[in-house]
Amino acid sequence: MSEDLRAPVAFTVMAVLLAIVGFTQSWSVSLSVINLCIISSIMAIGVNLQWGYGGLFNAGVMGFTALGGLTAVLVSHDPIYEAWDKAGVGIIISAIIFILSITALLFVFRNIENKQIRNTLIILIIVFSLIGINNFYGPSIDIIESINPAKTGFLGGLGLPIIFSWLIAAVVAGLVAWVIGKITLRLRSDYLAIATLGISEIVIAVVKHEDWLSRGVKNVSGLDRPVPYEIELQQSEWFLNLVERINFSKLEAMQSLSSRQDLLNDLVIDSSGIFVKLCYAGLFFSVLLLIFYLSQLALNSPWGRMLRAIRDNEEAASAMGKNIFAQHLQIFIIGSAIIGIAGAMLTTLDGQFTPGSYRPLRFTFIIWLMVIIGGSGNNLGSIFGGFFIWFIWIEAEPLSIGFMNMLAGGLEYDNPLRMHLLGSAAHLRLFIMGLLLLLALRFMPRGVIPEKIQKK
Amino acid sequence: MENFEFINAIVLLSNFVIVPALSYGSQLALATLSLTIIYGVLRFSNFAQADWMSFGTMATILFTWLFQSIGITAGILPTALLALPFAIIVTALFCLLIDRSVYSFYRKQKSQPIVLMIVSVGVMFILQAVVRFIIGPNDRKFFDGEKYIVHALDFKNYFGLEEGLTIKSTQLITVIVALIAMISLFYFLQKTKLGKSMRAYSNNEDLALLSGINPEKIVIVTWVISSILITTAGVLYGLDKSFKPFTYFNLLLPMFAAAIVGGIGSPIGAVIGGYVIAFSEITLTYAYKKFFMYLLPENLEPSGLMQVLSTDYKFAISFIILVIVLIVRPTGIVRGKII
Numbered sequence: 001m002s003e004d005l006r007a008p009v010a011f012t013v014m015a016v017l018l019a020i021v022g023f024t025q026s027w028s029v030s031l032s033v034i035n036l037c038i039i040s041s042i043m044a045i046g047v048n049l050q051w052g053y054g055g056l057f058n059a060g061v062m063g064f065t066a067l068g069g070l071t072a073v074l075v076s077h078d079p080i081y082e083a084w085d086k087a088g089v090g091i092i093i094s095a096i097i098f099i100l101s102i103t104a105l106l107f108v109f110r111n112i113e114n115k116q117i118r119n120t121l122i123i124l125i126i127v128f129s130l131i132g133i134n135n136f137y138g139p140s141i142d143i144i145e146s147i148n149p150a151k152t153g154f155l156g157g158l159g160l161p162i163i164f165s166w167l168i169a170a171v172v173a174g175l176v177a178w179v180i181g182k183i184t185l186r187l188r189s190d191y192l193a194i195a196t197l198g199i200s201e202i203v204i205a206v207v208k209h210e211d212w213l214s215r216g217v218k219n220v221s222g223l224d225r226p227v228p229y230e231i232e233l234q235q236s237e238w239f240l241n242l243v244e245r246i247n248f249s250k251l252e253a254m255q256s257l258s259s260r261q262d263l264l265n266d267l268v269i270d271s272s273g274i275f276v277k278l279c280y281a282g283l284f285f286s287v288l289l290l291i292f293y294l295s296q297l298a299l300n301s302p303w304g305r306m307l308r309a310i311r312d313n314e315e316a317a318s319a320m321g322k323n324i325f326a327q328h329l330q331i332f333i334i335g336s337a338i339i340g341i342a343g344a345m346l347t348t349l350d351g352q353f354t355p356g357s358y359r360p361l362r363f364t365f366i367i368w369l370m371v372i373i374g375g376s377g378n379n380l381g382s383i384f385g386g387f388f389i390w391f392i393w394i395e396a397e398p399l400s401i402g403f404m405n406m407l408a409g410g411l412e413y414d415n416p417l418r419m420h421l422l423g424s425a426a427h428l429r430l431f432i433m434g435l436l437l438l439l440a441l442r443f444m445p446r447g448v449i450p451e452k453i454q455k456k
Numbered sequence: 457m458e459n460f461e462f463i464n465a466i467v468l469l470s471n472f473v474i475v476p477a478l479s480y481g482s483q484l485a486l487a488t489l490s491l492t493i494i495y496g497v498l499r500f501s502n503f504a505q506a507d508w509m510s511f512g513t514m515a516t517i518l519f520t521w522l523f524q525s526i527g528i529t530a531g532i533l534p535t536a537l538l539a540l541p542f543a544i545i546v547t548a549l550f551c552l553l554i555d556r557s558v559y560s561f562y563r564k565q566k567s568q569p570i571v572l573m574i575v576s577v578g579v580m581f582i583l584q585a586v587v588r589f590i591i592g593p594n595d596r597k598f599f600d601g602e603k604y605i606v607h608a609l610d611f612k613n614y615f616g617l618e619e620g621l622t623i624k625s626t627q628l629i630t631v632i633v634a635l636i637a638m639i640s641l642f643y644f645l646q647k648t649k650l651g652k653s654m655r656a657y658s659n660n661e662d663l664a665l666l667s668g669i670n671p672e673k674i675v676i677v678t679w680v681i682s683s684i685l686i687t688t689a690g691v692l693y694g695l696d697k698s699f700k701p702f703t704y705f706n707l708l709l710p711m712f713a714a715a716i717v718g719g720i721g722s723p724i725g726a727v728i729g730g731y732v733i734a735f736s737e738i739t740l741t742y743a744y745k746k747f748f749m750y751l752l753p754e755n756l757e758p759s760g761l762m763q764v765l766s767t768d769y770k771f772a773i774s775f776i777i778l779v780i781v782l783i784v785r786p787t788g789i790v791r792g793k794i795i
Contacts, residue, residue, distance in 0.1 A: 187786065190500070190573050191716070193501070194712045198778050201709060201775055202775050368577065427589045429585075434580070434583075437577065438578040438579070442561060
């Protein structure tokens with residue numbers, strides 16, 4: 001198949017698959033899948049900028065996603081004034097000590113040549129900052145965590161609408177990426193992967209265990225929404241009218257008034273769920289389009305050409321006077337910021353922040369699969385990868401159960417082998433993912449929608 | 457009286473820090489060695505290594521069950537030690553199968569290390585699925601035989617101390633088995649012809665090929681050694697604690713951290729790195745309050761827990777060390793391969 005045709009065919013197939021889910025399961029399920037597909041696609045674009053255009057293997061996707069989620073909480077949750085009153089000062093002082101000691105460490109590290117003096121100074125700074133932080137930090141977090149621990153027990157956030165957090169998440173993730181990039185980007189590619197994988201675990205450890213900041217594994221739920229609530233919709237006049245008008249013929253067919261009313265109620269409940277999901281899908285889709293448009297614009301500019309030149313031949317680009325490290329840092333920050341946006345969107349969609357749910361498999365390696373199978377170096381490919389892999393990831397479970405049922409078809413109901421096969425069906429999705437990746441790497445190393453070689 | 461306080465403090469420290477760190481360090485060192493061997497000879501970071509560990513341990517557990525069901529046990533030793541050689545054979549065969557069907561293609565193409573690394577992510581997924589499919593995702597204990605060598609209560613009564621020292625038999629077995637494995641590996645690498653050709657191949661592939669070293673043989677030997685080390689490490693870890701696929705997967709990062717801290721590609725570095733990571737994980741999260749209570753006079757006793765980092769961060773310590781090493785000395789403690 002010619003390469004120009006691949007993208008339309010791939011997306012048509014995807015649309016058909018989603019429509020099949022809509023018809024066979026329900027439109028509500030299909031829409032939930034679509035929403036997560038869009039978020040996955042955004043993450044995949046972020047990774048694709050770093051890998052496909054920059055040649056950087058960032059295995060810390062999970063960390064940036066979690067940072068985005070944390071930002072969503074910190075922006076949208078109401079501030080807990082009591083906690084700020086009682087312990088805010090302590091937290092601020094410890095933050096200042098922390099920043100000061102890091103600055104001092106950096107200063108000593110850069111400016112003092114004598115090794116002995118440098119090492120003693122470093123140890124002194126560490127000891128002093130530990131003592132200082134311990135004196136302010138420990139007591140303050142005890143106070144914060146003791147204030148209404150069942151409901152809050154943390155500092156809360158800014159109380160702004162959650163949609164702002166999408167933008168702020170980009171800034172936060174970008175800043176963290178700047179720090180991480182400074183540390184790791186001088187390393188060779190597979191070191192970078194290991195280092196970023198490790199750093200993302202540190203990020204998760206912090207959000208999981210610093211209860212004063214994120215409530216840790218107690219989760220933050222009930223975040224506000226950028227879209228209406230179902231219950232509000234069900235009570236509002238215009239929505240009832242809308243549902244009535246759409247389902248006019250169905251309602252007319254009803255014989256009695258009471259059964260008509262029952263059907264209307266059911267329809268209203270169903271459609272309110274679908275309407276909310278559609279609102280989310282609209283919002284997410286506009287973000288996806290915007291990010292896609294901007295990255296296409298950037299990558300077709302001279303800046304994008306320079307990035308590809310660096311990716312394809314670092315030495316040559318360096319000889320042409322390009323600063324490799326600075327360019328890598330730029331693309332690393334931009335990609336991570338995009339992942340951060342997706343992380344905030346995910347938390348917005350869930351309405352809750354659950355640090356325990358961040359696992360590297362789900363949030364790092366699956367995203368990588370999307371980029372590689374979709375086609376690294378092609379944003380359209382990443383979008384397709386995001387849709388396709390997420391779809392498989394979700395639909396693998398019912399399919400595996402069906403497959404296992406088929407395998408165990410001849411066995412009796414309580415046969416141990418049958419029980420085992422059905423019980424392990426859920427693990428088949430990992431197998432499918434691994435197989436897809438290996439097959440793609442072997443037979444389609446450039447992905448479903450490969451990068452366009454630009455000749456000029 | 458003063459003296460007793462001091463001995464109590466030492467016993468306390470041995471019980472909660474030194475003995476556990478020594479056994480965890482030995483397990484980690486073996487696992488890191490296998491990672492390093494793959495890295496050194498086949499030249500890629502194998503993300504699937506932790507899942508090979510799960511796979512090998514799973515095979516051992518299955519053989520252990522088989523032996524137990526036909527009434528073979530190792531007396532006071534755990535049956536798993538009897539099952540280990542059989543499990544190693546199965547693991548090595550499966551390793552070679554995966555190598556033939558997956559990795560060898562990219563080796564022939566002379567793909568970049570990063571491609572092989574991504575391939576290993578695919579293998580990681582498949583292995584995780586296989587392990588979870590066969591034995592399930594839950595916690596499994598497969599230890600049998602004599603549990604303790606020294607029990608805290610006996611120790612206390614015997615020496616008349618306030619603190620007890622517990623040495624589990626698994627801890628002693630770990631250290632002994634790890635020592636044997638390391639010594640034989642180093643003997644193999646330094647003294648035998650095969651080991652020397654392996655090192656030559658790792659050092660300079662083209663030169664090694666010119667001197668008539670058969671690359672396919674080297675690859676096979678590498679996978680076999682790697683499976684021996686990783687299965688042993690996994691079984692020792694599982695005997696000491698328990699076997700759970702997800703916990704084993706989480707050992708991947710301490711393994712990488714140990715390899716880089718020690719100096720990637722260097723076997724001695726791997727061993728040092730393993731112990732460094734294990735000791736720092738345990739010493740940095742241990743609460744020294746009681747220890748200082750024994751040592752210091754009463755008016756100086758600490759009020760806090762005297763803990764550098766909360767135990768919540770135990771898991772993150774290896775990466776923190778990793779990051780520090782990457783900044784300060786990216787080649788690791790023993791200068792490894794140039795990055």
